[in-house]
Amino acid sequence: MSDITVTIDGKQCRANEGEYILNIARRNGIFIPAICYLTNCSPTLACRLCLVEIDGKRAYSCNAKAKDGMAVTTKTEEIEVERKAIMKVYDTNHPLECGVCDQSGECELQNYTLEMGVDHQEFSIADTIRPVHEWGFIHYDSSLCIVCERCVTICKDMIGESVLKTVPRGGVALPKEWKEVAPKDTYAMWNKLQKSLIGIASGADTLECTNCGECTAVCPVGALVGSDFQYSSNAWELQKIPASNPHSSDCSLIYYDVKQTNIKDPIEKIFRVSSDYNYAPLHGGIRYGYDFENKGEGKDQKAMKKAVKFFKEEADTIKFDSFITNEEAFILQKLKEKYGYKLVNDDAYAYKRFLENFRKTAGKSLYSGDIKSLQNSNFVVSVGSYVKSDNPNVGYGINNALTMNKGAGLYFHPIIDPIVDGYSKNMLCINHKVGVEESILYLVLDLFGDKERLPENLLKYLESFHSKEKKTIAEIVKEQVKEIVKDEESGEEKEVVKTVSKKIEKEIEVDKNSLYDTVGLDDDFDTKLKKMLMKKDKFFLVAGEDLYNHKRAENLAKLLGLIQRYTNFEILIIPSKTNTLGVSLICDLDEKVGKKVAGYNVKADFNLSALGKGDLSFPALNQQEGTFTSLNKRVVPTNVALSFDGYCLNDLANELGLKAENTIDYTFELGRVSGYKSEEFDELPNEFLNSGVENRGYLLDVESFEANDEVGEIEDIDFGDQSVVYLANPVMQFSAFTNRAHQLNEAGALYASSDYMEANGFKDGSMVLISTKDAKLAVAIKYDHQIKGMIPYLPTFDTKLEVMPFFEDGYRYAKVEIKGVQND
């Protein structure tokens, strides 16, 4: 990997050609101050603090690319003067309200002002009125803003929504006299700073985005803060509890920031969630949906006795979802082994079957890609995933690959998604008909498969989609024509050569791919694709939740296996819920429930619930320690943020004859499951290193098997013209847990685009009746400005809405009838 050597302050550092000096320095523990640079994003050169000397010449280390043999000096007298002057400029007119500011204590302006030793001020400029904005979840105080543009950068390069931009400040122009006083770079950055502030790109008054809140996380000062957090606690009073995102399978590193509720109530409370924004972005679901804890009322012994009795005498099935830890899954598996319960978990069962079929053709126990390799790729294909709300972090990865690596991508999904469409102009969104996912995967094999290695029968099958078609094209041909012209005066005849443009129709043979029609690609797709594929060498395919419960799931999985084996694509099969991958690997799952069902966070005859109101209360995921298996194939730990004084699953298991003091005693025993390692929970790290290396838990082992090439032919589902409803949650909602959080609590509805509402004459908030032969549901319709097209969707996060009867077999698309209801 490391192919060159750079000397930074006398230290020999190995690096890759073209890497930024700043990143090399950080990896090697050499400190270079920088405010505006964000890892994985493009350098903005707003702060100019990262000034260094490379071979005697000034350069900015955040955008200087490494070359072999470079000598870098990070500190000279001249640079120190410049850096101090820059901090003085930032301090000019910055309100002296550190006492009340939320960022105080973790403020980069405070830190660097002290670091550079600013002890007096010589710069001054007339201030302008800079207003405060309330942008929903976000509070922007522009008088505190130092316009480092980190929020703009992260929103564009990582999140992919570009809703923020710099807008004119409207202040006085920087007086010329400072040019003589201020150092060169200081004057230049001040000149730029004095002209701009941050505003909403669309010019609207409110932010219309997916509310990830990443801008508040990256803000080095107190300008952008969460509205809910504002003035509620000083940063240093909060204890940071490292954990993993409990809502979605990216399981990103998060910190629960915890403090006592208030003076009268010493019980701990989560005030906010913070993250290592340089290495892993968070989505809005966890940034604002953190207080989903279950309030226990002590150890309810009666309920426990009832539970034990039910488990010993009546229960034959345990039904659960995948919002549990690996250890809990392991306990359930042990209970199955002891008592022979059936374990039923719909999403993990589908995923497990999918992976099993994938293994048959891929020859590997797991898919090959992860978020890191997605970010490093430059051609991304997404099939069957509604990334924006299914797994936003995968969406951020796709966008990051497209913007940072000049990549291109194909996004196949029946729902038109303006957010994904906006990632890049090289993102081609193809809104295919429902049910043609098989054709898409065959198309990927056809377009990218290694024709020399592909098996004979598959090649033949792929060939069958191609036909030679004669096509007439008009062509303009220049012809030279000899003419004899008679000179009228002299009567002489002359031969003149003339060039004449002539239109002729020509018949050529073109290759026609019938898969294009099935998938719904334009005729000029070939040319578009050719352009997109220029200079591309790292391919990535994202496969999503739509596929796992597809009627042809078995074949789709096998096709993905073949793609992993016969193309250059790295593949990511997104686990649908937080720990779907873990549950599917650890538990031996059953398809159908038995007679008496105990439900864990799922409605059943006896309810074990972390959602409250169950027959026996259990702690929620922010009250538990344990591990998750993330989509990066990594086992990551999560810690207890809030105490829970009731029973947990381990207590119940102990009553039923298992023996373990703590739930995390099973972390070591996970090593018995193939792929997992025998490691003690307390030894698992949970951090990012300065180099950006994810030092969290451990990676699963991927095993290799003998692979076969057996795969079925296309049998797409035809949904006809009937109205279709999709099963998905709106952005920021993932489950009943996110809906318990006080900032995200809302009532579920049928979410629809403006096109759909107009076409059917529905108004925002009006009631509709959704019906099939067997199920009926009256629900309000809600306008979602972040989708287009004619497919509305129903959510799962609201437990009061019984939506599953429409999706009996789990497939995310259902044929339904939707009618307006007159309100009486």
Added chain:
Amino acid sequence: MELRGFKNRNATPGYIYFEGEKESQNSWERFKRFSARAVKGELFVGLWIVLREMIKFNIHTVQYPLQKLQMFPRYRAIHKLLRLFESGHERCIGCGLCEKICIANCIKIDTKVDENSRKLVTEYSINFGRCIFCGYCAEVCPELAIVHGDDYEHASEQRAHFGLREDMLTPIDEFKAKKQKEFPGFGALSKDADKFVKKTPLAY
């Protein structure tokens, strides 16, 4: 990040047990301990001083509680929260520096955003059972809001006696009667403080 704090799953706090002096094993050891404790020369030194001063009639005893001492400005007794002379609003801005610096960890502050989108201190408490009256809170306070008073009588029936904001804040009627005096003691600016700061230039 260090995960050490999360590895202790013992719910009760970790007490440190001190084994103390070795117990005497036999009567000879007990006798030795007794004589070492009972017969000390210092005893007679102290007795002599008292006797000497008594004969001289050099008596400094204050007839407390009939007579009380006037404390000096830098004496550190029970805290007070002051109000702004201009408006009568409380001075505390809720910056939390006293909470941070308190080495006895006895100060707690609750804040929130008020309807004018300013930071509002909703509650302020000092656990006087723990306070060691070191004066750091008054010294660090940027607004001279928390200061030490001169009320040194803080005997209480309970070990933990919490002072809340209403106990410490100058009552509004007392404030209106102009009874609140500027605090000259611990944490206040010295008279020549201006000499030590450089002025920030203004472009107006």
